[in-house]
Amino acid sequence: MVRPIPAPRATVLDAEGRRLSPTTPERALALVAEGRADLVAKDPLAVRLHRSVHVPPPEPAAEESPPDHGDAPLLLHVCCGPCATYSVRRLRELRWHVEGYWCNPNIHPFSEHERRREHVAGYAERVGLPMHWDPEYRLVEFLRAIAGHERYGERCALCYRMRLERTAAEAAARGFQAITTTLLISPYQDQAALCRIGEEVAAAHGVAFFYENLRRGYAESRRLAREADLYMQRYCGCLFSEWEALDRDAPTGRRPSG
Template structure:
């Protein structure tokens, strides 16, 4: 089994500290930016560009994904448009992104997946890990349980974001979270 891991990155700031944690665990990291939830497209492009800075500064590999597939996200998540952040819409949103990550890992022969989503103080790591594990099983890869916010993880990601001069968004990503700002 290789020690490569496909790390689903929800945004550049969240990727920083998460990458350091996985490096400490001797993983060879390949980042994957798959976030069709992000609205509008300009914001998607902006967050994608910031990820490129992280990849360069932290010397990790990446799988390119420039497609902006918001229609898929709306088809799956719109029925819970009125849910609060952290509710059913978010669970579907996590599942879409983590299943795609697991599928990609299988396709490019990487044995492990993880996600930076667990660094957010607004997100429940247990729910994300459960969904991530189910997604990994579906594609016969391994899911690495994380809680990147532990040991001041979120604070460290803010410090690293400053160091790399990264843009930090002030809403989660989808149109519903943008409208609730």
């Protein structure tokens, strides 16, 4: 089931990089003008407060009867072990037959790619998740795709497209009914862009894109990851995101935390 996507508003992060309730662009710019926040990105607009805000994890909504997908086969694009934890559990609760797919040529350097991949492999074995692996590290393809589009947001849309396009192609070739991605759990990723691109590439390959707001399980995913002793990375993946994580004045956009 595809749910309506909310209209984009200004993103607000606290000092720790936690995503807060979005606000109007006018209010976000006023916070910057008042010296209470830094401008992180202009398009889409994002600001980062100078203070931390404690946000208690939301109570899971009581579901009288969660949708039952009747064990239909779904191919889950997996970006890393921590994001897979809650995502796999939730998709199984929704009665999808879930198998995983690894295709993340954005992750830099190669040693980091391998470290994340190995932790995914270990976790998949632990929870009985069948995995399919892109046999190649398509770094050159990724760099060519984003060349000239290095700003945060612009490059991310191309990054999502490359990974979801391959997921959809793999799903169609293997007879899966639907695809989705663990990226939907991260408050640092653009859900609206993920849905738009996911639906486009899925439709092009004759499969469905399944959307659920997995972010409600973000805190639980970090707990499960610590419990499973999974590697938890400090930056999103590409070389730009590593730079931005270490240098808040990096000219490519934001300073993401995960």
